[in-house]
Amino acid sequence: MRVLLLSAYHGASHKYWCDGLMATFPDIDWTLKIQPARHFSWRFIASGLIWALDDDADFDRPYDLIIATSMSDLTRLRAFRPGLASVPTWLYMHENQFAYPRTDTQADAHRTSWQFLSIQNALCADWISFNTDFNRRTFLAGARKLLRKLPEKLPGKPINRIEQRSDVLPVPLTSAFxxxxxxxxxxxxxxxxxxxxxxxxxxxxxxxxxxxxxxxxxxxxxxxxxxxxxxxxxxxxxxxxxxxxxxxxxxxxxxxxxxxxxxxxxxxxxxxxxxxxxxxxxxxxxxxxxxxxxxxxxxxxxxxxxxxxxxxxxxxxxxxxxxxxxxxxxxxxxxxxxxxxSFTWSALADAYAKRLATLTS
The missing domain is CATH 3.40.50.2000 (Glycogen Phosphorylase B;)
Structure with a gap:
């Protein structure tokens, strides 16, 4: 199995999760693409375009699955790299912008933009996993609240679609401690x-x-x-x-x-x-x-x-x-x-393996 693993803000828990995932499934042919954990707002809106415009042959390879952390913009990457558009995608949500505390200097427009982009990203994925029920619950509630404020209603029931294609799958601990x-x-x-x-x-x-x-x-x-x-x-x-x-x-x-x-x-x-x-x-x-x-x-x-x-x-x-x-x-x-x-790789490896199998079957 060939998997493209994307981590657009590769620090702290994101790196920890990627390292644990690759170590737990060594038989997978992993291609890891990362961007540094700096310039948060820029990374949030530009990570997909940075990868899409990069002269990197790895983005032209055939893959069985794309796995992306929540800061990784799938929408622009798949739009500019048509070879990736039909590959199944799994988005892993470490956090969400609806429950993230707001700074005194953060403009409402910027926050709303990040929130809307996160909804687009989730809609672009075939499956979304949240690390906790708290994360999933606050994302879904915040997304519904935001869409009610928009000048026009989006067709269908987009947040229901995300809800139906998502689960809770914690970041597992290694045995280090x-x-x-x-x-x-x-x-x-x-x-x-x-x-x-x-x-x-x-x-x-x-x-x-x-x-x-x-x-x-x-x-x-x-x-x-x-x-x-x-x-x-x-x-x-x-x-x-x-x-x-x-x-x-x-x-x-x-x-x-x-x-x-x-x-x-x-x-x-x-x-x-x-x-x-x-x-x-x-x-x-x-x-x-x-x-x-x-x-x-x-x-x-x-x-x-x-x-x-x-x-x-x-x-x-x-x-x-x-x-x-x-x-x-x-x-x-x-x-x-x-x-x-229950938060260890030994306890959660089977759940991860089942999700991998479901998305690539």
């Missing part, structure tokens, strides 16, 4: 393993830790993840946390694995997470995770320690996270973390 679950943990070592960007809200997390430190609680912090150019913004918090900080900034993969294996507690304050791979990795390694009761977390981490929180109110989020962490750091109400075996 499973062996760490049996290793000793440092109960008061808190690990942050997210990007430091606005949608992950590191300022809320650090504000909660400062309150805990002022209250005299003992903990250590490993602040991992990519700084996203914001590391300097948080120097006052770093200085205020003092010797509680044992790591500040991104580390090589081997060091990252060691920190995850030692972690007693993992925390998220995210405004955007459609599956939460970083938190799933922490549970896989045996840490107790503390997450807000929103987004995909109740679905993917049903045994997590939840705080109610509030996306729109930072003070509420900070206060409730502080109140949730305090008894954990005092040694009270600790419980054995429960990993999610």
């Amino acid at each position: 499973s062996a760490l679950a049996s290793e000793p943990k440092e109960p008061n070592l808190i690990v942050w393993n997210h990007r430091w960007e606005w949608d992950k809200q590191p300022e809320r997390f650090l504000a909660a830790l400062l309150r805990l430190r002022e209250a005299g609680l003992d903990f250590q912090l490993a602040m991992l993840g990519s700084g996203g150019g914001r590391k300097g913004e948080f120097e006052p918090e770093r200085r205020a946390l003092g010797d509680a900080v044992v790591q500040w900034g991104e580390v090589p993969r081997d060091d990252y694995r060691q920190w995850i294996g030692r972690a007693g507690i993992g925390v998220s304050t995210a405004l955007h997470d459609f599956q939460g791979l970083s938190m799933l990795e922490l549970t896989q390694a045996g840490a107790e995770v503390v997450v807000p009761r929103r987004l995909a977390y109740p679905e993917c981490l049903p045994n997590a320690r939840f705080y109610k929180g509030c996306e729109q109110n930072a003070e509420t989020d900070i206060a409730e996270l502080t109140n949730t962490l305090e008894p954990l750091l005092n040694g009270r109400k600790r419980r054995q973390p429960v990993t999610q075996p």
